[in-house]
Amino acid sequence: MDERIVVTRAVPEPALELLRAAGEVRVCEQDRPLTPDELRAAVAGAHGIVAMVHDRIDAEVVRAAGPGLRVVANVAVGYDNIDVPAVTGAGAVVTNTPGVLTDATADLAMGLLLMATRRLGEGERLLRARQPWNFHLGFMLGTGLRDKTLGIVGLGGIGQAVARRARAFGMRIAYTGRNRVDERIAAELDARYLPMDELLRTSDVVSLHCPLTERTRHLVDAAALAAMKPSAVLINTARGPVVDERALATALREGTIAAAGLDVFENEPEVEPGLLELDNVVVVPHLGSATTETRTAMAELAARNVAAVLGGGEPVTPVGG
Known part of the structure; x- marks a missing residue:
């Protein structure tokens, strides 16, 4: 040929x-x-x-x-x-x-969400470091998901798959994006549309599922992080440059938001060093589709x-x- x-x-x-x-x-x-x-x-x-x-x-x-x-x-x-x-x-x-990677990426997003909210990575590091510990009612408390709001940025195929999984955990769904989804999909997911600023302000977890464009580059910057709840968690399985990593490291270190779970990074395979110094961020090496x-x-x-x-x-x- x-x-x-x-x-x-x-x-x-x-x-x-x-x-x-x-x-x-x-x-x-x-x-x-x-x-x-x-x-x-x-x-x-x-x-x-x-x-x-x-x-x-x-x-x-x-x-x-x-x-x-x-x-x-x-x-x-x-x-x-x-x-x-x-x-x-x-x-x-x-x-x-x-299409073919929708479920795998949605599973990974939920895994990051659970790791960040329940401090699973932090707990594993404690054990692997052979640090002393004992059970008590205040030990390594995380936060539950039931009745919390998941704010999805980009309710496309992967965003919808994450929403379905989150609903099984009892979460409420909000979303934002350039376009509203079909009414039937919104009804199925019981998802309400919010402007970006309101979604940031009211969500307990913000999960990014938008494409990387000039419009979405550093969509989550210092100002966006400051608009989020101090108890909020950020999840990114979209593209690294959607988040300003240096601003995120500062926000996590200063308690502007509570935690983050990241599968993608601005300058892969490099990761912002400030993120790697923090216990309240989960980082994995672009594993969203890795089955x-x-x-x-x-x-x-x-x-x-x-x-x-x-x-x-x-x-x-x-x-x-």
Whole structure:
């Protein structure tokens, strides 16, 4: 086959089988993100690129690929790492992997919420450090979830899945975003729409599920944190730059808010050092979609998108230009 497909990092074998049926596949051997120079060299002459969330696919990468580029398949639901106009302007298609990671990411968000509100990470660190402890009624008290308000920023698929899980814990649901959800969904979740400032002011937990855009970059900054309750918890499983990490570290240290649970960071894989010094923040290394089933499904969906485009058809999950 003449089609050349470049995969920027190893993906599960079922996805590679789908890609091999569509063209000649080259998987980059480095077990790390490619540097910009390496990425441009790797994609030279590619008709299809299977990209990871850490790959910046910009106009220079598109030029390096050449005029034969027809599809860039991002193995992620977000595509802030892709310069969509640059790709589509060159006549290629951009695709992503929505839907298949919804449940896994929602599970992780609830896990962070429980860890932060019940001080689970702090408790485990105490035991692993072999520190003395004994049970008493005031020992490591956290806070319960029943009758608390979960404020969701971005009530899309993942936000809705988090809301369903939170309702099982007895939480009330509020949400904000550019658009209101369908009335049937709002009724099912018993979710009320609030402006951002009111959601910050009244929520006991704020969970971020919005895409990263210029509008949402540092959406949660010092002013937003100051508007939250001192007892509030912030959860971020969206994109790191939605939160101003330095402002968050200051807010957690000074008691502006009570706790945070973070799966994503501004400058991954680096984490703001001030956060790592605090007991009232839970940090995990971008594990939202990290189940065997989910990561395999994501890679397979990306592969099907590439195969569809190179075969002359329509992709399963295209991204608009």
